[in-house]
Amino acid sequence: MSCDVLVLLLSPVSACMYLWTGKFATKSEQLVGEDLDMDSSKFLAETITPLEELREKPSEMRTKMELLIMEAQADFVQALEALETKSEQHFHVDRWLRPEGGGGVTCICQDGEVFEKAGVNVSVVNGVLPPSAVAQMRARGKQLPEGRTLPFFAAGISSVIHPVNPHVPTVHFNYRYFEVQDGDQVQWWFGGGTDLTPYYLYVDDVVHFHSALKAACDRHNLTYYPKFKKWCDDYFHVVHRGERRGVGGIFFDDLDTPDPESVFAFVHSCSQSVIPSYIPLVEKRASMPYSGEERLWQQLRRGRYVEFNLIYDRGTKFGLYTPGARIESILMSLPLTARWEYMHEPTEGTREQELLEILREPRDWIL
Ligand SMILES: *[C@@H]1O[C@H](CO)[C@@H](O)[C@H](O)[C@H]1NC(C)=O
Ligand SMILES: *[C@@H]1O[C@H](CO)[C@@H](O)[C@H](O)[C@H]1NC(C)=O
DSSP: OOHHHHHHHHGGGOSGGGTOOOEEEEOOSSOSSSOEEEEGGGSSSOOSSOHHHHHHOTTSHHHHHHHHHHHHHHHHHHHHHTTOOOTTOOOEEEEEEOTTSEEEEEEEEESOSSEEEEEEEEEEEEEEEOHHHHHHHHHTTOOOOTTOOEEEEEEEEEEEEEESSTTSOEEEEEEEEEEEEETTEEEEEEEEEEEEEOSSOOHHHHHHHHHHHHHHHHTTOTTHHHHHHHHHHHHTEEGGGTEESSSEEEEEEEEOOSOHHHHHHHHHHHHHTHHHHHHHHHHHHTTOOOOHHHHHHHHHHHHHHHHHHHHTOHHHHHHHTSTTOOHHHHGGGSOSOOOOOTTOOOOTTSHHHHHHHHHHSOOOSOO
């Protein structure tokens, strides 16, 4: 589907987003200053924080992160739309506000020809953290007072793409910024990552994917890729199966050094590496023929994806236990279809077995 069609489809969402033609100056990777312009006219919906308010505080991290995620959402959805061939199928954009503060823009494509289910979710939320959530953060090493509610702000983008063709891998990414206020002190950190879940192993594809992420990391700190690659392998561990969810990528949390601007620049590079890391794999594989058996294997692997998300995923669990959370958005990462079969075990020497071996023993893709 072309970009023009996308604009037509999405324009009813918000007519007033075209009223603002100003540009925000944010920090680029090379220059502390003004060269990164984000044009809000391409956003899929109005920003959650009114533009007027954002314009008053262009250099605040909250503003910069909200603009980053809105832009990343628009860019990624446009890249996916361009690949979706089912003419009447398009992304459904849902902008919602939360009575307690903030809101989000959920963007979903379901039952496409290329994408069985694709979700690209943005949220900008503020409110107060209950003592139980503060306790969870303390357990992770945050210096916060015990037994009190604390004001917080969170802005993030999260996306999961489940394609139809079993030769096209699933991708997931999430980038978020968090602030917690303790008296007149503000604690802040970033977290996120991008990871790939193939159903059939194409070594070149995995190497391409990891190389794009590594390039984004290496621009900021040479220790990032090895550290965050391992963190990803450790995090996406389906412990009860003894398998990783996929072939990994990068994952990090609680990143608060050396300073907000540097971490923001890193997160910006990561978010910009999603399209070049993944879209070429869809282009390459989406029209490959596949058999019913290959589709069945994909469905079984999707079952594992569900097991991970419901049992281990921090974001999903946090969402499910948050009062007033939007369940549909939290569970949008689940595939449309999945399958469980009693004692299914691929035969030796098959491509299914080849994938399992990789998932049981994560390896380095870039030597
Ligand atoms: C997606 O939306 C839900 C609320 O509907 C929110 O709980 C979740 O944190 C959002 N994900 C991100 C990373 O923004
Ligand atoms: C890279 O990150 C490490 C921590 O992982 C830090 O000790 C080091 O100072 C950083 N290097 C640069 C060049 O920022």
